Amino acid sequence: MRILLLFSHTYWTDSKVNKALLESAKTLENVTIHNLSTAYPNGTINIESEITLLQKADKIIFQFPLFWFSTPAIMKEWQDRILTHILYGKNPKLLAHKKFGIITTAGGDETSYDGHHGYNLNTLLSPINYAFSYCGCEVQEAYCIYKAKVENLPTQEYLLRLQA
Template sequence: MQTLLLFAHTFWKDSKVNKALLQSAESLPHLTIHNLSTTYQDGNINTQTEIALLQKADKIFFQFPLFWFSTPALMKEWQDRVLTGILYSDNPKLLQGKKFGIITTAYGEKSSYDGHHGYNIHTLLSPINHSFGYLGCDVQEAFCIFSANVNTLPTQEYLAKLKD
């Protein structure tokens, strides 16, 4: 089973937590890590290349740090370009039956995302999940790493999520 991990980080060069997570996942078999931040430093996403990567995958993960309750801008651009490209292509059912999940890191504590500020973590991530569900993916529960700190990362749980 092929897994595609699509990753983006607005401040990739300064990342500690996500760099450590990605490094821990590099040795997993059947996993392709696709770092949008290094691939598209100019912001110009190659839709056909991205669709070809999706076509090979059985499972797709978005991984990103949660900034201002959303994805990094590059990941949103990816969604706009690639998902729209799929929807209006000759094969709009390309993602049908593939598994999709979100892995996100947040600097804040879990209680910051429990809804007492108006929205919980599942509500914040719902537009992404809905987009992939709309295109036929089997949407999995998100894996959120709260109070993200490089010294206390739940690496084994992270790797298990990628292997699911």
């Protein structure tokens, strides 16, 4: 299975946790890591390049740190530009039957996302999952690394989730 890991981070240069995770993902032969934060520092997304990457993938993973209960801005821009192009372009079935998943990191404890404040993690991520489901993807359960610190990263579980 060919996996496209689409990554973004608002504060990429200061990242420790996600940089460590991406380093471990580089050990997998079937994973293409595409860092939107470095690929598009000015925010201008190359639609044709992104479509080419998606065409080659069997599975698409969004990986990002959860800030203010959402994705970094460049990832939302990617969704707006790329998913709109797919649905209203020449190949609206491009993502049909591909797998889609979210891997996210959070500085807070799991109980911060259990719903007692009004929304749980699955609810917060539901617009992203629904967009990919609407495009024909098989959406997998999201995976969150809570209290994310370099010293206690569950690297093996992360690598298994990438490949699941």
